[in-house]
Amino acid sequence: MTLITEKQLDALQEFINIGIGRAAGMLNEMLDTPIQLCVPMLQMFEGAALKQKLAQRLDPHHFSAVRLGFSGSFSGSAELLFPTESASALVALLTGEDRDSPDLDGVKIGTLTEVGNIVINGILGSISNLLSEHMSYALPSYHEDTMEHLLLSNHLFKVDTIFLLAQARFEIKQLEIVGEIILIFEMTSFSELLACIDRELALISQSSEKGAV
Template identity: 50%
Template sequence: MKLNPRQLDALQELVNIGIGQAAGILNDMIDSPIRLQIPYLQILSPTDVQEELEHHLNGEQIAAVQLKFTGSFGGIAQLVFPTNSAAMLVTMLTGEELGTHDLDSVKIGTLSEVGNIVINGVMGAISNVLQQRLNYSIPSYTEGTIATLLTSGGLSADTVVLLAQTRFIIERLHIEGDIILIFNVNSFDALLTAINQLAGGL
């Protein structure tokens, strides 16, 4: 699905607003400031997103937090990290050393909280700016391969995937992750309609 430059810019701005809000909350969780950047945003088919992520992550195992959203448009939102980046992020947030037993025990809770903050920041910005009501499920945590993750996301032929690469910058430590928003075509069309209405009113 092709978007015109105005639609793509609007989506980029909505995601940036959400990431900025999430960064503010995460800054309060640790002593070191966190900056979140989104270098690029892409609209992809299910086949293309799997190829893109497998190439980007070099086939690594991933840690992911996902939640479902319903309302004016529905789908699944996921925050995905390579497992090494996930471990580094948990260490920075909790002070637990890499490789310790305690790190494993706190990892799921910590990453679920981070995922919840980032995903809700992005989806909250989209729903608030576009004045659309959304409801969210409780976030769930999983580890595995990209293929397993995307299968759990319920990808089908009529799925549209919004992929945004995210960089967490903490004291010069670059931890990368990906935000994946999965829509069926009807839901994505509803999102674009809301964006077009907003743009038309500006």
């Protein structure tokens, strides 16, 4: 497994936090109630360990996922996963539908796909812009299944991959909605990502040294 240093992990978490902040700003415009998104922790896993970790957090039978593939300087895919209760609560809040309304399912796919697209694009755009690397994005797709089936349906799961797991907490008044953000990188692509982070950290360090002179 590719090792990641504490500095690299801190930098990557900062990139993700910036992207989450931008996504929160866009979601704020969709709501009358301010929304905050925060990522309390970023962790790196291989496939089997990720399955075990998610099994501890998510209902193994029912959850929703928005998936978006990316390519360019880095290749892989990103997923935003919601347990059933969190998904329903978020959709009800965004659409004004009652959580028990039979119409909720009719608007769920479009609503969650839009939210996933905003959040994932915010994160990937932040990484791309801050590292000055080009990335292209596929159209987002919506899925409902068990955690294991969803991960196995992602073709990147079948090759050497690195999984970055971030728990996204949607803070809206007293309502806490929790989702999981998974960034999936091919091994060579992840190594290139770390190399780009190292170059960026070196530039920051050089700039600080010049400023101190």
